Amino acid sequence: MSTIGKALSLLDTLSRLDKEAGLTDIANLCALDKATARRFLVELEKHGFVEQDPDTRRYRVGSAPVRLARVREARFPFLRIAMPFLQALAGSSTETVHLSELSGGRLSTIHVEDSSWAHRIIVEVGSLLPFHATASGLAFLAFCPKAEIEAFLAKPLEKFTDHTIVDPDLLRGMLEETAARGFSISHQGLEAGVISTAAPVCAPDGRPIGCVAIAAPLSRTTKTAIHEFGVQAVATANAISEKYYGSEKPMGTSTKSRRTD
Amino acid sequence: MSTIGKALSLLDTLSRLDKEAGLTDIANLCALDKATARRFLVELEKHGFVEQDPDTRRYRVGSAPVRLARVREARFPFLRIAMPFLQALAGSSTETVHLSELSGGRLSTIHVEDSSWAHRIIVEVGSLLPFHATASGLAFLAFCPKAEIEAFLAKPLEKFTDHTIVDPDLLRGMLEETAARGFSISHQGLEAGVISTAAPVCAPDGRPIGCVAIAAPLSRTTKTAIHEFGVQAVATANAISEKYYGSEKPMGTSTKSRRTD
DNA sequence: CGCTTATGGTTCATTATTTGAACCACAGCT
DNA sequence: AGCTGTGGTTCAAATAATGAACCATAAGCG
DSSP, rough: OOHHHHHHHHHHHHHHSSSSBBBHHHHHHTTOOOOHHHHHHHHHTTTEEEEEEETOOEEEEEEEEHHHHHHHHHHHOHHHHHHOOOHHHHHOOOSSSEEEEETTTTEEEEEEESSSSEEEEETTTTOOOOOOSSSHHHHHHSOEEEHHHHHHHOOOOOOOSTTTOOOOHHHHHHHHHHHSSSSSEEESSSSEEEEEEEEEEEOTTSEEEEEEEEEEEEOOOOOOHHHHHHHHHHHOOOOHHHHHHHTSSSSSSSSTTTOOO | OOOOHHHHHHHHHHHSSOOBEEEBHHHTTTTTTTHHHHHHHHHHHHHTTTTEOTTOOOEEOOSSHHHHHHHHHHHOOOOHHHHHHHHHHHHOOOEEEEEEEEEEEEEEEEEEEOSSSSSSSOOTTTOOOTTTSSSHHHHHHSSSSSSHHHHHHHHHOOOSSOOOOOHHHHHHHHHHHHHHHSOEEEESSSSSSSEEEEEEEEEEEEEEEEEEEEEEEEEOOOHHHHHHHHHHHHHHHHHHHHHHTTTOSSSSSTTOOOOOO
């Protein structure tokens, strides 16, 4: 792997820790030599991507990403555009609505509109969504090129609950079903007692960039209700996509897009 | 310079452009070979720090920094903590209040509370504040170790207006004055007709991490008023620092801090 | 129509950077 | 004192980065 890749992986690892970390820990976690880890950290620190506490000498994520994130949001205000749609969906469904985005090959939650029920599903902003075990992941994957689906299914899949589906053939079937009807359903895939549905927000070339999902307690959700939620999620995802790309790219169907599937 | 440094500089350059950029442009701007620039971009893209538009093939800042920024803010919610203090200061001063933070060796604006006057100073979130030509820059520098001040004064300084002070000796005097009274005053240093004052928000070890500043039209601001603003900025900066560090680190004066001045 | 000149993207021998075992310094502990 | 765990540094050896020259494609133009 390139040096840049290793340094960015270190940054990623550091960002996933639940607290500031020392040099030795970081080196071990990243399978890097102490000296190498240090050089990376120093270099990252120069550019503000990490910072070291002067007292404890431990490292944490720096403030450079905050500036970059502002730039990104200024030109590409995905969340800002999506927010009102999510709020509307949360209002009409009365269940927890969350939005995810692909970042560095993973799907992570970028916004949550909480349900107003006392008994509700809690989703943390920033939490990662496994592709095979969440409605969002399935919806995302279902609209990816076939080659990528197969590449994903070839890897070992973690079983989070008794209901988590890890069989590639079963998953293939679910993905086809999801692609056909436009939304996915995850029945207790990540956590017991939770059912959820999701639809992808796609770029004009058809590639998903994230997902709109509704999560509800299994106990109060009928099969009819979850399907209705799915339809609503699709409508919301499409509305976000249209608003997001609509103004910048007048032509929705590019003839020169080079899909590989 | 290290490969990592070069790649992060590329990212920085890309983020400063006002639109998406092509490979050749990026390579030229960063003084890199086309092949090298491309390898960096591919590597950065793998980790979500840049993304390439599939149609135009141009590059823009990706979504990885957004995730990192969330992590950073979750553990280190500088802005969230500062916000109410800034709002209070904006209310009492009736002028534009802005907060800056050091990021990658530069001071950049991270929040602005606009004045409610029609005739007011506009500061953009994200704008960079030169150390020698802004109240924030001077306030920041004045509380840095002497060695860093000298290193900075040794570099050539840009003259933004007729009033910008670029003479190292004069600046040294102003910095001493600033350090003595706790706040800086910039008289049309960056833009004509604007007077501003700033105070640093310092970490427990005494190092500044950012600045609180008040900017007002010169025409309605007396010498007495700007001094009063300065005193208020100091109070606000100290309050933010206390709130920010107070709960985590009970002891304010660390004996093992290793200052170099 | 073919020529020119842009663009993005790729290759591979040369070269410079990265690497890591061993090292030092310091702090806390027995 | 000695031990053990930190963070941090060094320099010869190994490896990864580099860039001139290359290809492919598309747009502009006489």
